[in-house]
Amino acid sequence: MEDIKLDLGHVKISRQVLEQLIAKSLKDITGVHLIKPTLSDRIKEALGYTKQPGISIKVDDEQELSLEVAVNIDYGINIPEVARKIQDVVKQDVKKALDITVKDINVEIEGIERG
Numbered sequence: 001m002e003d004i005k006l007d008l009g010h011v012k013i014s015r016q017v018l019e020q021l022i023a024k025s026l027k028d029i030t031g032v033h034l035i036k037p038t039l040s041d042r043i044k045e046a047l048g049y050t051k052q053p054g055i056s057i058k059v060d061d062e063q064e065l066s067l068e069v070a071v072n073i074d075y076g077i078n079i080p081e082v083a084r085k086i087q088d089v090v091k092q093d094v095k096k097a098l099d100i101t102v103k104d105i106n107v108e109i110e111g112i113e114r115g
Contacts, residue, residue: 013098019052022069025093029085031074035110054110064103065094072111083107 026032035054037045044051054070067090073082087105094102 013100015057016051018057018065018094018098019055021093021097022055022067022090023052025090026069026071026086029082029089031077032082032086033072033074033113035070035072060103065100066103067105068108069105070108070110072113073109075112075114079109083109 023034026034034052037053041051041053056068058066058068060066069086069090071086073079086107090105091102094100
């Protein structure tokens with residue numbers, strides 16, 4: 001008996017879903033904080049346009065993701081160490097939840113927060 005293969009269509013994932021997943025991953029890392037929305041971010045949100053501040057997603061011709069995340073960190077945290085952790089956790093969470101491989105993640109430390 002031969003295997004039957006069904007094509008049930010395509011799955012599309014919105015940028016908002018990916019941004020929300022990345023934001024959740026970042027919130028779970030101790031000492032890392034999402035940057036606060038600006039006034040223009042809040043106005044856009046009030047008009048129905050939602051975007052996570054500090055998260056930028058680019059898709060290249062090969063359908064590979066490149067991400068840029070801007071965060072604040074707590075004072076006293078080792079910056080290179082936390083940047084690597086952000087890259088590892090986000091890549092792992094995106095792969096696990098969406099089965100998408102992230103090509104690269106650029107981390108920008110926007111500021112340091114005092115606890």
